[in-house]
């Protein structure tokens with residue numbers, strides 16, 4: 001069985017709603033294709049996730065708000081904890097990112113991408129950045145991202 005891991009942090013609501021949408025899309029795609037026995041979808045907050053989760057994941061989707069022009073402190077803490085235990089062991093695994101921001105988001109995207117580049121994960125989608133209000137369109141994009149990752153793992157094309 002393969003594992004799709006979603007790791008996110010928020011002190012608010014938007015990033016959590018995006019994480020829920022990613023997981024909902026993934027699980028719906030698996031249910032539709034009868035792939036629930038092939039891929040498990042795990043959603044964890046940064047504080048609850050560690051190197052063993054990343055090492056056990058076939059694909060990783062990260063979510064963070066932009067705080068002070070950077071990823072959230074808890075996402076940085078998570079990446080600091082997993083970086084060296086996972087370095088050299090997860091190369092090539094697919095990953096993607098979603099960000100909740102007020103008016104920018106680019107600092108969060110750049111900071112996460114820079115660190116994940118060091119893990120040599122394979123970026124499979126452009127980051128989803130929700131500015132201001134979380135729109136139904138952005139929720140749909142999050143669901144589609146989750147669905148694509150789940151289907152890709154189930155079919156063995158990711």
Ligand SMILES: Cc1cc2nc3c(=O)[nH]c(=O)nc-3n(C[C@H](O)[C@H](O)[C@H](O)COP(=O)(O)O)c2cc1C
Pocket residue numbers: 009010011012013014015016065066067068069070100101102103104105132
């Ligand atoms: C401490 C703090 C710092 C923030 N810094 C930024 C920032 O640098 N750029 C930005 O676009 N939004 C910034 N924001 C706005 C949040 O990114 C935005 O409200 C986001 O939607 C929060 O998502 P959440 O509901 O998951 O917490 C900041 C918010 C807080 C609380």
